[in-house]
Amino acid sequence: MKKxxxxxxxxxxxxxxxxxxxxxxxxxxVFNLYLFGWPAILLFIVTVGACVAVEAACLSVAGKPVxxxxxxCSAILTGWLLAMSLPPWAPWWIGVLAAIFAIALTKHAxxxxxxxxxxxxxxxxxxxxxxxxxxMTVWVAPHPLFSAGAPGLVEAFAITFGGSIPDTMSAxxxxxxxxxxxxxxxxxxxxxGQMPDLMDMALGYRAGSMGxxxxxxxxxxxxxxxxxxxxxxxxxxxxxxxxxxxAALFHAIDPTHFTSGTFHLLSGATFLGxxxxxxxxxxxxxxxxxQIIFGIGVGLFTxxxxxxAGYPEGVAFAVLLMNSLTPIIDQYTRPRAFGRxxxxxxxxxxxxx
Amino acid sequence: MKLFPIRGGIHPxxxxxxxxxxxIVAMPMPAAxxxxxxxxxxxxxxxxxxxxxxxxxxxxxxxxxxxxSVPQHAPTSGRIMSVxxxxxPHPSGLPQKTIILEPDGKDEWGDLPExxxxxxxxxxxxxxxxxxxxxxxxxGGAAFPSAVKLNLGTQKKLEILLLNGAECEPYLTCDxxxxxxxxxxxxxxxxxxxxxxxxxxxxxxxxxNKPQAIEIMTRAASAFPEVEVVAxxxxxxxxxxxxxxxAITGRExxxxxxxxxxGIVVHNVATARAVHHAVRFGRPLxxxxxxxxxxxxxxxxxxxxxxxxxVADLVEFCGGFSARPESVVNGGPMMxxxxxxxxxxxxxxxxxxxxxxAEEINDSPTSACIxxxxxxxxxxxxxxxxxxxxxxxxxxxxxxxxxxVMDCFSCGSCSYVxxxxxxxxxxxxxxxxxxxxxxSDRRKGERIKTLAETRTIRIEKAxxxxxxxxxxxxxxxxxxxxxxxxxxxxxxxxxxVNA
Numbered sequence: 001m002k003k004x005x006x007x008x009x010x011x012x013x014x015x016x017x018x019x020x021x022x023x024x025x026x027x028x029x030v031f032n033l034y035l036f037g038w039p040a041i042l043l044f045i046v047t048v049g050a051c052v053a054v055e056a057a058c059l060s061v062a063g064k065p066v067x068x069x070x071x072x073c074s075a076i077l078t079g080w081l082l083a084m085s086l087p088p089w090a091p092w093w094i095g096v097l098a099a100i101f102a103i104a105l106t107k108h109a110x111x112x113x114x115x116x117x118x119x120x121x122x123x124x125x126x127x128x129x130x131x132x133x134x135x136m137t138v139w140v141a142p143h144p145l146f147s148a149g150a151p152g153l154v155e156a157f158a159i160t161f162g163g164s165i166p167d168t169m170s171a172x173x174x175x176x177x178x179x180x181x182x183x184x185x186x187x188x189x190x191x192x193g194q195m196p197d198l199m200d201m202a203l204g205y206r207a208g209s210m211g212x213x214x215x216x217x218x219x220x221x222x223x224x225x226x227x228x229x230x231x232x233x234x235x236x237x238x239x240x241x242x243x244x245x246x247a248a249l250f251h252a253i254d255p256t257h258f259t260s261g262t263f264h265l266l267s268g269a270t271f272l273g274x275x276x277x278x279x280x281x282x283x284x285x286x287x288x289x290x291q292i293i294f295g296i297g298v299g300l301f302t303x304x305x306x307x308x309a310g311y312p313e314g315v316a317f318a319v320l321l322m323n324s325l326t327p328i329i330d331q332y333t334r335p336r337a338f339g340r341x342x343x344x345x346x347x348x349x350x351x352x353x
Numbered sequence: 354m355k356l357f358p359i360r361g362g363i364h365p366x367x368x369x370x371x372x373x374x375x376x377i378v379a380m381p382m383p384a385a386x387x388x389x390x391x392x393x394x395x396x397x398x399x400x401x402x403x404x405x406x407x408x409x410x411x412x413x414x415x416x417x418x419x420x421x422s423v424p425q426h427a428p429t430s431g432r433i434m435s436v437x438x439x440x441x442p443h444p445s446g447l448p449q450k451t452i453i454l455e456p457d458g459k460d461e462w463g464d465l466p467e468x469x470x471x472x473x474x475x476x477x478x479x480x481x482x483x484x485x486x487x488x489x490x491x492x493g494g495a496a497f498p499s500a501v502k503l504n505l506g507t508q509k510k511l512e513i514l515l516l517n518g519a520e521c522e523p524y525l526t527c528d529x530x531x532x533x534x535x536x537x538x539x540x541x542x543x544x545x546x547x548x549x550x551x552x553x554x555x556x557x558x559x560x561x562n563k564p565q566a567i568e569i570m571t572r573a574a575s576a577f578p579e580v581e582v583v584a585x586x587x588x589x590x591x592x593x594x595x596x597x598x599x600a601i602t603g604r605e606x607x608x609x610x611x612x613x614x615x616g617i618v619v620h621n622v623a624t625a626r627a628v629h630h631a632v633r634f635g636r637p638l639x640x641x642x643x644x645x646x647x648x649x650x651x652x653x654x655x656x657x658x659x660x661x662x663x664v665a666d667l668v669e670f671c672g673g674f675s676a677r678p679e680s681v682v683n684g685g686p687m688m689x690x691x692x693x694x695x696x697x698x699x700x701x702x703x704x705x706x707x708x709x710x711a712e713e714i715n716d717s718p719t720s721a722c723i724x725x726x727x728x729x730x731x732x733x734x735x736x737x738x739x740x741x742x743x744x745x746x747x748x749x750x751x752x753x754x755x756x757x758v759m760d761c762f763s764c765g766s767c768s769y770v771x772x773x774x775x776x777x778x779x780x781x782x783x784x785x786x787x788x789x790x791x792x793s794d795r796r797k798g799e800r801i802k803t804l805a806e807t808r809t810i811r812i813e814k815a816x817x818x819x820x821x822x823x824x825x826x827x828x829x830x831x832x833x834x835x836x837x838x839x840x841x842x843x844x845x846x847x848x849x850v851n852a
Contacts, residue, residue: 006765286726
């Protein structure tokens, strides 16, 4: 007997979806690779390559088709997002270890594509951050390719594979700087004066991981994905909205301890998180109402972690925390079935919906 | 008219332009017609003819059996060759009892029932009777006996007859052509049906992608104030009965209820035309318009096809295959059934025969679910296909049932959008089949249990009566003495109960 209908199918595929996400990431990535120069390019290649290699190894161990599965581009996307969440001049082994955690332990140990509870790239990043806090918090100010003082390819090899960042080049990320100053008793109102202005932050001329800088290009990529209907507005809008509102509220109450809503939106990995990380299909809820709850959760957790926890940046942790809630959110936010009440009982006859 | 949104849905490639401008053509009578006894939901008809009988066109050759059933009529004049088992137009391709008729080429009508002179003054019952006698079924594809549905007015207070001209399935244009070429017949049929149902209003819903049909029908309806044509948005599955009712009236049919419970009855436009023929001319349903289309058909067309024509003959009339079809589908591409054999006949519910190329079907091997949630977004029933499929894969059908798999009407929107090409509808059809079987087994079990219990009680009672009789026989004297008292006591008890 033949398979039942439909005998028509939309022009969607997993590969096409992943490809569009990669395409949306490209402008921000290219700009940031330019901004941070050869060491960033090397780390990017190493991280993506490691993810693909680990994926291939896991598939072959599990006895699944290797080439056909690699073609879905999901490992490339994980590696890409992972590279964008690492300090651009981090040593090569950070990328490789993060790839192993992301692909082997977070994804394939749970059954491969679609089966993982947590966002692989974010697990890779946070495990590295907790295990190697020093290497993961060495930031550099932008050194655009071919500019004066930017490392050449040879120096870049020394930085990425030799692990030697010249001390003079390191800098603090905006969130890190505020947090350090705050711990020294210097209020936000004062420390924020030493920051690049918000315009520079939006454009990306500041220290940070690749995905943290250049909020505008990330935003453009995100809007592109929305236009292509790969993602919907629900998670980004609810995450950005809740983060902005709670930050603005506390900033209004106590500006000496809390930075403004705009600062929170433009700093750290907020935009990358909102459009590319929190929207990961596998680890976010499937229903629209669930996605809104999820987004609000990520926004609130991000703000809380940034302000009250030991780490200056909280997007990755916030996403992981909400990932763990995704199954339960899904269970409680299933849409109402046609002709039934929320509880699943048939609608009463008289009542209009 | 204010319209109401319906949930989810998709916008597939419609490809209606393959046949939308092709006027209906009648195909020549094939060498043999194969008329299955069951072309409808309900009980199969009962054969009235035998091998060698000569029949006229329109003569009843099988009568309906039971309340939900329809008779079958000879689609042309000729000789009954045999009553045999022939492959059914069903994905299983299993044979079913079929009357095989050899046309004599004269196509002579037999004695038909008298036209109902003024149907709008006639007793609604006379119209039901005529529709039932004419073998009319829902021609949108469901093939439910129309007379049963027209009878709903006797049980329920009805407000609207909603005529379904949405034709939301891709490729299909038979309803579009019928509306464009026979608007008067469709509207007359609809008004007759409204008379039978007792509905004061007739609303005809047509999807906006059929502007000519909308225009022509609106013009034809302008003479009748109770008839209104409404253009509904192009959104698959707009033609689903419950969804069309929701789009037009804003009312949501409760689960396990009928639209008739809301006072609305939905019939297909081609059905209305068949009712017109039956009531005005006494002609039974012996032919229908079928859209023959798809990339593998040489000359796609809308063909007036005698019921019982082999699909192979119909395809040949349309120039045969221009390429090897990947699938031949009975109905539309979304909800149609794959045809196991081209020897299966066209039946009353056959709206389309599609020969689709692999390119049109655009199938791919299934890959892992990435939980994108598209299926949840598009499900017009508000279900979560992703979750139901996960449980069905683990054969955990109870949970799938709790999640509402029985509410799924297999519209195929989820399968259509799934980027991983997971055959979700196939899973759901499987689950529904198994769950239905379990349910019927459970009912059967309960019935047997009740019967067994009743039997035990009956046997016990009989045994007791026997014992009592024996006891009465053994001491008749004592019994006679105490009978007065016993009678009194019994009366007291009865009074107590009544109080």
